Amino acid sequence: MKTIILAIVAAVLLAGAAAYLLSVNQKPAYQAFSTTGARVTPTDNLVGPNWSGDPQGRGAGHRG
Amino acid sequence: MHLLRIALAALMLGGGAAVLAQTGRDVPPAASTANPSGQNPTAASVREDQLLRELNKLQGRVSIPDGKAALLEQPQGREWRQFREGWLPWIGGIAILGMLLALFGFYFTKGRIRLDQTEESGVKILRFNAFERFMHWLTAVCFIVLALTGLNYIFGKRLLMPIIGPDAFAALSQWGKYAHNYLAWPFMLGLLLMLIVWVKDNIPNRVDVAWIRKGGGFLGDAHPSAYRFNAGQKMIFWIVVIGGLLMSATGILMLFPFSATDINGMQLTQAVHAVIGVLFIAAILAHIYIGSLGMEGAYDAMGSGEVDLAWARRHHDLWVEEQRAKTASGPQVHGARPVPAE
């Protein structure tokens, strides 16, 4: 049983690491779709203040 | 329905997710000559029906950086929907319920394979070391969660949502998606480790052929000899490896959408991922059955890692001899504690 527990812990840790790496690789649309010629000031209607698209949550936002 | 045919074909070939990098070819102009001067642009207009017949999707030019927006129309979206909402639930349902029924039927007809007395010598032999068990359980745990969350995409809204309601189901699915995306990585890691560690013991050889001819002992009562892994175990190994790699490849492609292929490629990737997924789940159900309920004492191999020497001599005789030859001081004995067979 000990190895199973160990496996679960390892899985969760690795998943956490993957989550972090994946969210770091994630870009808001205003960055992904603007070229070197543009300096964009993001606005957040329709996508919520923290770009998650979730209008309620106030999670870590990519403001400005 | 050509999408499904491709999906099945890809499955048959066992080829990895067909990475179809269909670059957007320009639409063949009706009358493109070197110099358009003198032509009648109004009459030369492209027509939708003609274009769709020739190219089956309409690719153009847009001035915004998002290249995907240049795809005006891809009717394959409806075909993919037909596969995902029509075929896939049936394939999944038949595969999984079928396997469950099969196992259920087998259990109630052949019953549990009991350890007979000759296989309880009270002496243990190490079957799998700690690391092997760790990597197995790492992969297995992740697989279970991935399977459940994966099935949730297909059957969640049909079975679970009516029970717990859309809000809770949406939250669950959101969590399911995160779990699926992030636990996929430990699963792939575990898969890789298993491949590396066990591949040498899973190369099929003559002994396996004989094993299969005897139906693995199910038909007659004689126990065909086997090395560390018998043919059945080798089969499940290769199913896990090939299926796992296919799932990983298509999974990564889907996790980074449009990085390697266009939208039709993504549709196909999802189709392959889903079909192989349900079949993979079916296969693993059998593995879980035989490794736990189906055969008494089998769980210990992966539970504590030690099995009874007599059981081992019966089921994996050639493996025991190898072990004895390797360790001149006789079989690995861990402590003199006799462990009662559960």
Place this chain on the structure above:
Amino acid sequence: MLTKRKSGEASRGKLQSFASGLASGVIDRRSFLRQSGLAVGGLAAAGSIQLGAVRKARAAGTAVSGPQVQIKKNICTHCSVGCTVTAEVVNGVWVGQEPSWDSPINRGTHCAKGAAIRELVHSERRLKYPVKLVDGQWQRVSWDQAINEIGDKLLDIRQKYGADSAYWLGSAKYTNEAAYLLRKFGAFWGTNSVDHQARICHSTTVAGVANTWGYGAQTNSYNDIRNAKTMIIMGGNPAEAHPISMQHVLSGKEINRANMIVIDPRFTRTAAHATEYVRLRSGTDIPLVWGILWHIFQNGWEDKEFIRQRVYGMEDVRKEVAKWTPDEVERVTGVPGEQLKRVAYLFSHEKPATVIWCMGATQHTVGTANVRALCILALATGNVGKPGTGANIFRGHTNVQGATDLGLDISTLPLYYGLVEGAWRHWARVWDVSYDWLQSRFDEVPAKAGRPARTRKQNMEAPGITSTRWFDGVNLPEDQVDQKANIKAMMVFGHGGNTVTRIPEAVEGVNKLELLVVADPHPTSFATMGNRKDGVYLLPICTSLEMDGSRTASNRSLQWGEQIVKPAFESKNDYEFLYLLAKKLGFAEELFKNIKVENNVPVPEDILREINRGGWSTGYCGQSPERLKAHMRNQHKFDLVTLRAPKDDPEVGGDYYGLPWPCWGKPEIRHPGTHILYNTNLHVKEGGGAFRARFGVERNGQTLLAEDSYPVGSELTDGYPEITFGILKKLGWDKDLTPDELATIQRIGGNNVDAVSWAIDLSGGIQRVCLERGVMHYGNGKARANAWNLPDPIPVHREPIYSPKPELVAKYPTRPDERQFRIPNNGFTVQKAAVDKNIARSFPIILSSGRLVEYEGGGEETRSNPWLAELQQDMFVEINPADAAERGIKDGAWVWVLGPENNAKTKVKALVTERVGKGVAWMPFHFAGWYQGEDHRSRYPAGTDPVVLGESVNTVTTYGFDPVTGMQETKVTLCQIQAA
């Protein structure tokens, strides 16, 4: 990151029914809402989130259409089509735009810029407060301090160098009132160097067309194009420059199954809808038009009767056209003869036919000749002065027509009076200032480099320096500039720094200036040019949407725009700034003598009334503020095709929409305006007219007056000269004048009363009397196919300065070098040098430039609008696949475009397309902020840099100016492109 679900009220029971409801397919939103636990109550909490100021107003009303919404109507400030903008304002914040269904011009529609115009008034990239450049850094200053320092510096420059050393670069985005005010301001300051974007837009059109048949403006209108059976769109891309005009063009094309012939070196979005596309080599417009005329004269398809009655000098044209046989035309233009024959047949048979042109015809060293050739084509086929015909000149900016009319032009005073003494005396009377005082404001010019000196009077009557060459006025050696001293101060109002050719030399000019003032909603590229450390002021001026005023659309209709919101941030409107500056410079009292000023802001209605009091020559006398506002209230009453309101309507009965000038007489006589110019099928009181008899009555034994052709209902049934008081007496009509009209004429005439013409009679009596008798007071003359006072009386083909075919330059050279507008125009020398250095081999690709629909003008304003900037984020060059393949250039890759002068280079993206032919490249001209590969974003004051920056095409464009108007040659030069 757990997404927080609804707060606990999602009861299981309600959700249960939701799922089953879903299974049954369509459910309406109300039930979806109820079943899924998103009951209205649960959402009130979501509404409590604090958001930006704009939405706070929106939060005030539950919806935009709540009771507090005020509707304000103004006119789009971008192009000259004149679309009405309907704004929804809540608590002084502009929260939404609605389609302006009532306007007969745009009927609810907009283009990309019009639909995004709300962003301009609260754009966070606006210049928010005055700034001053202090040792290389932008420093915030107050308005008072800025005006004080600028005023002192101007007075200092005036004292040291003279009035001509301050250049007043006005704007085509001005309202009519502001444009008139700036021209008057320039006159009171004492210089004729007051110009604006018309110089680089249709200056050649105004000169060429005015010298053909009287007025240099669109003869018909966008709506009238719906009547056309054939339309030639030559050197114009209305699909990108005037999108709403395409609503009328395409509707007309559909309703009449009309022929839409597009002649352009580039296969534009307009050409995509043509029924015949003609691709010619850039700069060969005249050979092409003569090629068409060759077929018309060859087959006798011309309208002989029309030519006999109303055209002078067509036989000279026949001689020139005879030279242009189909194979010579093909050799020069690249267009096969057979195709031009088809075009000639359609244009001369399937009538009414109209000619539409834009910058493609005007921005050449032969611009004036180009437009005259087009007019002659229309005249030869009788396609002028009737519905569906005429020269539909699509003007560029929102009020380039009005600003041109009201004098922002170095060669005239408001309303085309010119700079002769009679014009100055007319305006002195209207402005109620003494002519001598005005004369005293001008410099005396000493003799220089062999040129005789000029008295104040002579200098007062000499045109200034064109806006296309302001930096030559700064850079050239002192003795080459024919005024007291070089230009030392640039006062830039609403004008981009990147729309004039030869930017490297403009940068040098900016460095040499002693004072640069930019009064604009945005800093413009002027703020980034050169490496100045001081002497630059940026003053925030609000857009025309934030102030009242009228603007003249391309079809000569005037529309009144009401203020939508107060000027944003610390910006002031043009009237207030000009008032404050005039006060500082000491002539505010004279300038605003009969214009009411309320707490520093002159009242626009008063300015328009002064324009009405002086606007007799061009018919700007009938458009009173009250009548214009009545039109804006009753837009829905005007017909879609005739633009006319029903006769019996109390407020706007019988008027054409916007009282298109000329609108004769005083507002009281309610002249309806003139929808179609030179239309002899209507009574002059109904908007009829004839060609102006402004070139005399007779020449070389031939009459210049119309022959048995006259406006319907005219008492004079033949050609007649301009009407003066003397002629009125000869006709015995002077008894119709009222006593005070007579008194005014006598006061004006002084000892030569008979010479008082219809244009300087401030009482309007002569006009009133003539109108009553069906006579057009500006005469009934012939249009001139031969304009003997212009450099090329009959338009002649001349190769562009940088021609890709050196062998043709010998046969068709440009005009010899000559001094024009106070500085030398060495076009001939430059062309010869280009041929000698074989520029065409090292710079083999023809470079043309033009419009994008998403941007406008210099682009600073539209590139600061994120909704537009997102659609065009990179400056690019269109290059033909064959040329790209030769140079290993892929679509979307970075390339260098190299220009033949100043070894200029620009780093842009390549757009590989067949839109341009082999050996041709095209670039938009709206970008700025990058310069020869360097990104100058940091040079803008903090936070005012536009969203999108890029290289300016005019960095690589070259020398070349039209002899008549100084127009630049941005439509054709040479370049080399190489992968970056």
Place this chain on the structure above:
Amino acid sequence: MARMKFLCDADRCIECNACVTACKNEHEVPWGINRRRVVTLNDGKPSERSISMACMHCTDAPCAAVCPVNCFFTTADAVVLHSKDLCIGCGYCFYACPFGAPQYPRVGNFGSRGKMDKCTYCAGGPEADLTTAEYEKYGSNRLAEGKLPLCAEMCSTKALLAGDGEIIAQIYKERVVKRGYGSGAWGWKTAYRETVAI
């Protein structure tokens, strides 16, 4: 009850992008999210045509079918809307959509793309009509104000028609009869399984 549809008359569309910026203006759509865009086929050649495309609000919408959380609903006048509260941002609707309508606030990987946003036919979302909450999540609700989508109302050449399917089909048919040419109701066969017979 009306069956709302879009029809873009490609023989009038001049790619002026008024529909795009009108949508951006009306709903304050952020940079990077393109509810509507204009695609030009055969760009630069005589057969070139531009078509404005957002969401066609399909009959039996593929997006609604494949959504793992069933967050879509179709209103009585056949406008396909969705709830951003239920959406888990999985991106399946984008694969199913024949017209590429769904947009996502974040781009990069499948993981956390945020809630899908798409053209709402100016009909808002499940929130109560004309409330601030609706505006923040779905934009304005013109249909509730008795108006039509602003993209079609402001189209410079009246190429983009919006409203009841029969009415706009009739308008388009009359145009084609009068002018003698028409490249067809783009996307109708795929979206509505029927097209305008010209």
